[in-house]
Amino acid sequence: MFCVRCGRSDSELFKGLCRDCFLEEYSILSIPERIDVNICSHCHSKLVSGRWLDEGLPEEEIIYRALEDNISWEPPVEDPEIELEITQRRGSIYRCHVEVDAEVLGRKMHQEYWTEVRLINTVCPSCSKQSSGYYEAVIQLRADSRRLSKSEVETADRIVKRTLSRLSKRDRLAYLPRRVEVKEGVDYYIGSHRSARKVTGALKEEMGGISMESPRLMGQDKSTGRGLYRTWISLRLAEFRKGDFISHRGQKGAVLGFKASGVNVRDLETGEIRTILWGEYDNIEVIARAGDVKRTTVTSRSPTMIQVLHPETFEPVDLEVDSRTSKLEIGEEVPVIEIKRRLYIIEDDLQE
Numbered sequence: 001m002f003c004v005r006c007g008r009s010d011s012e013l014f015k016g017l018c019r020d021c022f023l024e025e026y027s028i029l030s031i032p033e034r035i036d037v038n039i040c041s042h043c044h045s046k047l048v049s050g051r052w053l054d055e056g057l058p059e060e061e062i063i064y065r066a067l068e069d070n071i072s073w074e075p076p077v078e079d080p081e082i083e084l085e086i087t088q089r090r091g092s093i094y095r096c097h098v099e100v101d102a103e104v105l106g107r108k109m110h111q112e113y114w115t116e117v118r119l120i121n122t123v124c125p126s127c128s129k130q131s132s133g134y135y136e137a138v139i140q141l142r143a144d145s146r147r148l149s150k151s152e153v154e155t156a157d158r159i160v161k162r163t164l165s166r167l168s169k170r171d172r173l174a175y176l177p178r179r180v181e182v183k184e185g186v187d188y189y190i191g192s193h194r195s196a197r198k199v200t201g202a203l204k205e206e207m208g209g210i211s212m213e214s215p216r217l218m219g220q221d222k223s224t225g226r227g228l229y230r231t232w233i234s235l236r237l238a239e240f241r242k243g244d245f246i247s248h249r250g251q252k253g254a255v256l257g258f259k260a261s262g263v264n265v266r267d268l269e270t271g272e273i274r275t276i277l278w279g280e281y282d283n284i285e286v287i288a289r290a291g292d293v294k295r296t297t298v299t300s301r302s303p304t305m306i307q308v309l310h311p312e313t314f315e316p317v318d319l320e321v322d323s324r325t326s327k328l329e330i331g332e333e334v335p336v337i338e339i340k341r342r343l344y345i346i347e348d349d350l351q352e
């Protein structure tokens with residue numbers, strides 16, 4: 001066998017050529033002279049075979065990735081070392097230099113290439129939805145039979161913001177295009193159904209409450225023919241707040257806090273802590289408010305009885321000692337609550 005170009009017959013052949021002739025013709029890589037990249041001018045995501053990817057990259061990084069994506073290596077190259085450089089920028093056109101060092105068929109080679117990357121600015125669908133104020137759900141935060149307090153609104157705002165910022169890494173529509181404060185509470189407009197449900201879950205985790213979803217048909221998606229729904233989520237917080245006193249199926253308790261599953265209470269008689277599930281909400285009655293708590297003094301005590309002054313009449317009142325009150329000393333100040341003409345010594349951890 002001999003080389004079809006120079007006729008040598010003492011060398012191994014590659015595609016019909018001797019090593020020298022083959023390497024003379026050989027390009028280590030190929031790269032188009034011009035590379036177009038569609039990028040979103042808002043979020044910098046780029047369009048790759050119909051999908052928008054890699055949001056938020058700096059422009060230079062987009063250029064380098066476009067170069068890497070458009071290089072194809074020609075066999076038999078092994079372990080090439082490549083250096084990419086943007087040498088010039090005119091508007092959205094980047095002139096780029098590609099240098100490569102490689103060992104090919106046992107010989108060290110160095111080659112250089114030039115190309116141009118053009119960034120074509122458009123707006124991706126998510127950004128165009130965002131800029132048009134698009135939303136799929138509204139969370140209506142309210143409280144039962146009362147207005148939301150300022151601190152509840154602040155807490156809710158913080159939870160909504162924190163949850164959306166966490167979700168936005170995966171859900172481009174996890175954003176809040178509108179927030180409307182109304183007399184009774186706050187309406188949060190949320191980009192996607194999915195993120196609205198997660199935000200509602202996060203609100204309930206910390207603030208409790210009962211939620212209800214009502215989807216409404218808004219029209220039809222022209223491209224898929226499917227119905228377009230918008231969801232209204234009503235989240236209603238309890239009428240009572242932390243520190244208030246409630247009665248549930250004959251048991252009186254102090255409200256310690258809320259969670260997604262129910263209301264945490266400490267029983268006024270036994271001191272036991274339990275959770276009343278939200279399904280039992282209609283069986284709960286408010287019997288005193290946190291503001292009704294008064295302070296008074298322990299005046300005497302025996303192993304079984306403890307005496308305090310009634311905070312309004314200053315009459316001495318005898319109470320049975322239990323495990324919580326057995327450690328109180330004469331002269332000590334204690335918080336008390338009067339419910340149905342009965343005084344209870346309570347614990348000092350209920351204030352907001």
Ligand SMILES: [Zn+2]
Binds near residue numbers: 006018
């Ligand atoms: Zn040859």
Ligand SMILES: [Zn+2]
Binds near residue numbers: 040042043124126
């Ligand atoms: Zn975008």
